Amino acid sequence: MNEYDMVVIGGGPAGSMAACTAAENGLSVLLVERDPIIGHPVRCAEGVDEKGLCEFFTPDPSWIASEMTGYNLVAPDGTVVAMNVDGQKGYILERIIFDRMIAERAAGSGAMIKTGVEAVSMSEYRNGLRTVQLRNCSKEWSAHARVVIAADGVESRVARWAGLNTTTNPHDMETCAQVTLSGIDIDPNSFSLYFTKLYAPGGYAWVFPKGECTANVGLGISGDKTNGKNPCNYLDDFRARYFPDASVVARTVGGVQCSGGAEKIFADGLMVCGDAAHMANPITGGGIINGLIAGKIAGEIAADALKTQHGAIEGNLKQFPKRCNDRFGKMNRRFYRIKEGIFNIPDYRFNEIAHEMIKLPIEKRTPVRVLRSAVFNNPELLLLLAKVVL
């Protein structure tokens, strides 16, 4: 009774993708999500790149809010630099529908999805099983799993129940506030990133269009650079400067780990996926695609292990960090090393770089060019950058 090949804790992109992959490969899967509705509340700016998304899904108008064919960097003094996208595209999702679509696929492949159910504790790995204690508003019960997927997002408590250290240093936590604004004058196909210590110390502010006159407008700051103000205060200041007359149709807050990756992301009978394993890009804070990648890898490894050597999953889990590393982990650790350098560039220098950039033809306005200008008379950063690019 209540025994599954896989129990997934958390119904975000990482958890649902793990459940979907495992179920497609014939495993019995239970996914529990604490919130009553999959995908809600949305704590996300909803931006993804086309290449990353299309590895998993064919873009569908039901969960794509808009298509991005350009982007701007905005300097502290307001100078807008339209950048060269080099033929790349991006999308702004409707995550409430996107997340549910993935969960529905998992369900369609045979996974059991339960919302309004939270995991409250987990046993050690004994006789090839872990026992997860579950709870809803009226009762508590347990489920047994050959493998547990910790996809509980930013909180990352499930991994800690297994003795893994996934606690985040406040410095590496981007703490964010976002509003969805309507009635604003924007280019609906270009997103903008604002780098300035005035509004986003240790982070950046974003405008991600979701239609003709609507956009997700938010910012993230490093958790130890708040200077007595919280992200909502900074966002108020930012809006007063750039969108003083807009209507607010939604608000959200949240955090994303930008540590470059948790130390250890598996244990006996456990794999940690997505934000819970600090898999977001430490510069951009984007974690949807890496969560999908890790979820898929975890599902494949579990299916492989449980189907070929019934019960003997231990040895196979070692592949998990390796495969994640190859796909994005190594890159994230490199990004982490240049992150400090980028976020420490003084505002006056960003202004100078922007003024240099707008003189160039758009083909030459690439991120590498911006970085090169930024590190031009900063030998320390130049060295770091060289390490990252090499």
Next chain:
Amino acid sequence: MIEVDRRLCDVCGTCVAVCSSDAITIRGNKLVIDHELCVNCLACVSVCPVGALGEGK
């Protein structure tokens, strides 16, 4: 003693992630702080996006 102002808290979980004492839990859509475990490091206070946490708030 760290307290949460429930009128402000959006239950986003950011504070949970930085608490090295595992003193913060979300239960039934409510934030609960275990004062026996809390070591008053203030990490949670500094990352809360809405300023819902504080000493004796």
